[in-house]
Amino acid sequence: QQQVKQSPQSLIVQKGGISIINCAYENTAFDYFPWYQQFPGKGPALLIAIRPDVSEKKEGRFTISFNKSAKQFSLHIMDSQPGDSATYFCAASRGGNYQLIWGAGTKLIIKP
Amino acid sequence: DTAVSQTPKYLVTQMGNDKSIKCEQNLGHDTMYWYKQDSKKFLKIMFSYNNKELIINETVPNRFSPKSPDKAHLNLHINSLELGDSAVYFCASSQDFSGNTIYFGEGSWLTVV
Numbered sequence: 001q002q003q004v005k006q007s008p009q010s011l012i013v014q015k016g017g018i019s020i021i022n023c024a025y026e027n028t029a030f031d032y033f034p035w036y037q038q039f040p041g042k043g044p045a046l047l048i049a050i051r052p053d054v055s056e057k058k059e060g061r062f063t064i065s066f067n068k069s070a071k072q073f074s075l076h077i078m079d080s081q082p083g084d085s086a087t088y089f090c091a092a093s094r095g096g097n098y099q100l101i102w103g104a105g106t107k108l109i110i111k112p
Numbered sequence: 113d114t115a116v117s118q119t120p121k122y123l124v125t126q127m128g129n130d131k132s133i134k135c136e137q138n139l140g141h142d143t144m145y146w147y148k149q150d151s152k153k154f155l156k157i158m159f160s161y162n163n164k165e166l167i168i169n170e171t172v173p174n175r176f177s178p179k180s181p182d183k184a185h186l187n188l189h190i191n192s193l194e195l196g197d198s199a200v201y202f203c204a205s206s207q208d209f210s211g212n213t214i215y216f217g218e219g220s221w222l223t224v225v
Contacts, residue, residue, distance in 0.1 A: 032212065043116075043202050043216025044155070087153055095210050099160065099168055105153045 002027060004092050006103030014111050019077040021106045023090035026071065030092040034100075035064065035075050038087045047088070048075070080110045115139050116217040118203040124223045125193055133188045133220045135203030143167070143209045144186040146178060147202040149219070155202075161186055162209050193224045 005024045013019045023033075034049035050057045050064040050073065057064045063076040077084055090103040118135040125131050137144060145168075146158040159178045160168035166178070175191040190197060203217040 032210075034213075036214075038153075041218070043204070043218050044214075045216065046213050049212075089155060093210075099157055100214065102155045102157075105155070107153070 002101055004090060004101050004103045006090050006106060008106060009104070010107040010109070012109045012111060013077075013080045015080060015082060017080050017110075019080045019084065019108055019110070020074055021088050021090070021108070022072060022074045023092075023103050024070075024072045025092050025101075027092070027094065027101075028071070029094040030101075031095055032093045033064070033066065033073050034091050035062075036089040036091065038089065038105075040086075044087075044089055077108075080108075082110045082112050084108060085110050114217075116203055116205055116215050118201075118217040118220050120220060121218065122221045122223075124225060127193055127195060127224055129193050130189070130191045131193060131222070132190070133201055133203070133222075135186050135188070135217060137184055137203075137205040137215070139205055139207075139215060141205040141207050141215070142183060143206045144180065144183070145202075145204040145206075145214065146186065146188050147204060147216075149200045149202060151199070158201075159186075159188075160209070167209060190222075193222075195224050198222055198224045 035047045036044035037047040038044040061078045066073045091100045093100045116137045143162045145160045148156045161180045164180045177189045180186045200219045206214045
């Protein structure tokens with residue numbers, strides 16, 4: 001119930017293409033769904049986050065799509081660039097004094 | 113100014129040694145964390161402190177002991193290091209324990225030989 005399942009484990013996309021990373025959760029009490037981006041040699045950094053009262057949130061080329069009934073959320077990167085090559089983590093929490101539950105990460109490589 | 117800073121960045125040490133990693137945040141946050149990231153990039157929370165009090169203590173060998181002298185600092189001491197302790201250790205902080213926006217340090221690469 002506490003798990004967040006992330007797929008794929010790795011992804012290679014051509015420059016200019018759309019990168020899609022998916023996450024699924026079981027705990028319906030989760031109410032905060034962030035995505036973190038981690039470049040090699042750095043710590044993860046918050047990229048974009050969504051709460052379940054909306055089905056989509058867009059920030060520049062990055063969009064989170066949220067499907068509450070399916071208990072799934074995904075990250076879409078439009079016009080993917082080599083600089084987007086990184087490891088992406090989805091996560092979920094239920095707020096209050098509950099810890100963030102992390103997905104296993106997706107290594108994204110954008111080929112020039 | 114680095115928001116979450118940890119030292120050392122790289123640490124190579126022999127099995128059986130004791131080592132410490134220091135962490136400081138200048139964001140004025142109440143909550144600090146230690147995470148371990150293994151070679152497969154999986155992020156595992158180890159400890160969380162809120163206002164110097166231990167909130168989360170995951171299933172971590174008791175060779176690992178966190179110490180928070182004040183809410184801006186959370187150090188990690190590791191006794192009797194083992195080969196399996198080799199990993200990247202990240203310090204992080206957040207405004208409070210609601211989980212919103214966690215700020216990570218750049219990591220400390222620990223190699224046990």
